[in-house]
Amino acid sequence: xxxxxxxxxxxxxxxxxxxxxxxxxxxxxxxxxxxxxxxxxxxxxxxxxxxxxxxxxxxxxxxxxxxxxxxxxxxxxxxxxxxxxxxxxxxxxxxxxxxxxxxxxxxxxxxxxxxxxxxxxxxxxxxxxxxxxxxxxxxxxxxxxxxxxxxxxxxxxxxxxxxxxxxxxxxxxxxxxxxxxxxxxxxxxxxxxxxxxxxxxxxxxxxxxxxxxxxxxxxxxxxxxxxxxxxxxxxxxxxxxxxxxxxxxxxxxxxxxxxxxxxxxxxxxxxxxxxxxxxxxxxxxxxxxxxxxxxxxxxxxxxxxxxxxxxxxxxxxxxxxxxxxxxxxxxxxxxxxxxxxxxxxxxxxxxxxxxxxxxxxxxxxxxxxxxxxxxxxxxxxxxxxxxxxxxxxxxxxxxxxxxxxxxxxxxxxxxxxxxxxxxxx
Amino acid sequence: xxxxxxxxxxxxxxxxxxxxxxxxxxxxxxxxxxxxxxxxxxxxxxxxxxxxxxxxxxxxxxxxxxxxxxxxxxxxxxxxxxxxxxxxxxxxxxxxxxxxxxxxxxxxxxxxxxxxxxxxxxxxxxxxxxxxxxxxxxxxxxxxxxxxxxxxxxxxxxxxxxxxxxxxxxxxxxxxxxxxxxxxxxxxxxxxxxxxxxxxxxxxxxxxxxxxxxxxxxxxxxxxxxxxxxxxxxxxxxxxxxxxxxxxxxxxxxxxxxxxxxxxxxxxxxxxxxxxxxxxxxxxxxxxxxxxxxxxxxxx
Numbered sequence: 034x035x036x037x038x039x040x041x042x043x044x045x046x047x048x049x050x051x052x053x054x055x056x057x058x059x060x061x062x063x064x065x066x067x068x069x070x071x072x073x074x075x076x077x078x079x080x081x082x083x084x085x086x087x088x089x090x091x092x093x094x095x096x097x098x099x100x101x102x103x104x105x106x107x108x109x110x111x112x113x114x115x116x117x118x119x120x121x122x123x124x125x126x127x128x129x130x131x132x133x134x135x136x137x138x139x140x141x142x143x144x145x146x147x148x149x150x151x152x153x154x155x156x157x158x159x160x161x162x163x164x165x166x167x168x169x170x171x172x173x174x175x176x177x178x179x180x181x182x183x184x185x186x187x188x189x190x191x192x193x194x195x196x197x198x199x200x201x202x203x204x205x206x207x208x209x210x211x212x213x214x215x216x217x218x219x220x221x222x223x224x225x226x227x228x229x230x231x232x233x234x235x236x237x238x239x240x241x242x243x244x245x246x247x248x249x250x251x252x253x254x255x256x257x258x259x260x261x262x263x264x265x266x267x268x269x270x271x272x273x274x275x276x277x278x279x280x281x282x283x284x285x286x287x288x289x290x291x292x293x294x295x296x297x298x299x300x301x302x303x304x305x306x307x308x309x310x311x312x313x314x315x316x317x318x319x320x321x322x323x324x325x326x327x328x329x330x331x332x333x334x335x336x337x338x339x340x341x342x343x344x345x346x347x348x349x350x351x352x353x354x355x356x357x358x359x360x361x362x363x364x365x366x367x368x369x370x371x372x373x374x375x376x377x378x379x380x381x382x383x384x385x386x387x388x389x390x391x392x393x394x395x396x397x398x399x400x401x402x403x404x405x406x407x408x409x410x411x412x413x414x415x416x417x418x419x420x421x422x423x424x425x426x427x428x429x430x431x432x433x434x435x436x437x438x439x440x441x442x443x444x445x446x447x448x449x450x451x452x453x454x455x456x457x458x
Numbered sequence: 459x460x461x462x463x464x465x466x467x468x469x470x471x472x473x474x475x476x477x478x479x480x481x482x483x484x485x486x487x488x489x490x491x492x493x494x495x496x497x498x499x500x501x502x503x504x505x506x507x508x509x510x511x512x513x514x515x516x517x518x519x520x521x522x523x524x525x526x527x528x529x530x531x532x533x534x535x536x537x538x539x540x541x542x543x544x545x546x547x548x549x550x551x552x553x554x555x556x557x558x559x560x561x562x563x564x565x566x567x568x569x570x571x572x573x574x575x576x577x578x579x580x581x582x583x584x585x586x587x588x589x590x591x592x593x594x595x596x597x598x599x600x601x602x603x604x605x606x607x608x609x610x611x612x613x614x615x616x617x618x619x620x621x622x623x624x625x626x627x628x629x630x631x632x633x634x635x636x637x638x639x640x641x642x643x644x645x646x647x648x649x650x651x652x653x654x655x656x657x658x659x660x661x662x663x664x665x666x667x668x669x670x671x672x673x674x675x676x677x678x679x680x681x682x683x684x685x686x687x688x689x690x691x692x693x694x695x696x697x698x699x700x701x702x703x704x705x706x707x708x709x710x711x712x713x714x715x716x717x718x719x720x721x722x723x724x725x726x727x728x729x730x731x732x733x734x735x736x737x738x739x740x741x742x743x744x745x746x747x748x749x750x751x752x753x754x755x756x757x758x
Contacts, residue, residue, distance in 0.1 A: 284587060296609035
């Protein structure tokens, strides 16, 4: 006869509890021990998505950060200490992301986190970092509330990625001007059905309507992320008979929408505004890129048209043959630059609070700034003065012309008003 | 829920034509993938969770052949045959080892293949998504039919998929090979006792299923973004089709795929936030009222 206890866990005894407590205590003490052992280098952890359909996120993020890290290492490092980037795959899952960050800090001895996660995981990482106290720079999450909501504020967390509300204000202004000129006010929208797509679309349309009150939204399509077929989305858009389309789809989903839309002649029937079209990966893979679509300038070698930006483009594309330069590339290079400049100021001290103190309000020289600089705003720890632009597509490199770059004065004014209205002021 | 929009659509010929074409193209491509799943399950009793990988491989092979040749015909042929060969090797070296074993073991083997193939695709083609351009012959404006829009490329895909479906039906119901397949599905031991080499038959059935998946991936490549892992979402929909149609029934897979095509196409107008839910709802209803599926036979 089988024992009824077979297969059940054994009761934990006093000795087991003591052993567990000792292991837990050694785990908690680990960061300092490991850090002390590793003072030949400053370890920087990067959690991101390195597998599956979203692997480009991790690949381009690591490449962007590595470019800046390699430069400082080649120049001798920080006070003789080299920087070492350690990447880990979170597979895009928030619970996995927190596990990975904890491992990077506790087991690998990372003293700084460049969080290259999607928005879904960035919120979870921020909560964990509040507890760990290390410096963390979110390099990819564009969801506004991550840094705008004071309730979520974490003293050692910053954002070097563009922000949804900034794009919405700049893009809304641009779209309102175009539709006013052409007298086209009926919109449909198509965006991925998750937090980013919903928030991005809502704020873009909100600002388009603020700048042109005649604008109305006839219908909205919310395809699932990475769904294989967009035919139903295309036919839904066409049946709504709009005069303009706004889409926040990105990467392969945007390419599929454009290619499937072309079959129906969709883009001849409406003005199209696409915030994410401006990435090289999308522009080069849409084989019959239609002229005249309105594209956000996520990253483009001619926006801004400076020697510094062209140099970044040339170096990045020479070093990374396996993927194309994109928005995530500059956002992560920027995150790494802020980190390096802060480490220079603290002379290699990696204490989270000390690094946060010096990054707050810091202005760096940057190829991605509208005036050649980027500032980490002290009030909400987010980057400003980067290029928020739109242009009109052309089929050949540089794929964009008639570039409009939004002025940061009005963006900041409208953002302050938005924060007040949403209880973030 | 937007019932008014759905009713308005039914009231307009243009909307009905556009949405119906959309339904047919969604359904027919789904059928090609799902028919392979159901064929493999019906004969080999294997739930091939790696079928989406075969679809992905078909698309990537087609893309690779299309780049230098610019021949869509060659690209589709290479996609279908290449994946067919891969399917036979997959069956011989892996799947044949788990015949008759627990479904969890099959799942483990298939999942392992999915992970390995996704990584291989990344190594060979990179992490960037890839795009095969539209064949020049199909770069045409949409045809106007009853006020609705029908893209010539979709018309072509619908016709080709139907022809493939008819050939499959003919092979299975009217040929000696088809008789062997059907017999093996019912009693493989008896088929073996009659002198038919069942390992070869099984490998050919798996290869045929793989050809169908590869052909679907290759045919759809001009309107899909190719990414490592792209087979994941199609495999879920294929299993829904297989369950609704009845595990092992090719006719059932056809009916279910078309049904889902219409559910997706008109659902996006009337229930835009419940399109995926609609598919699962239909599957749930079928499982409640006809547990063996629309065309499936109840187990004896």
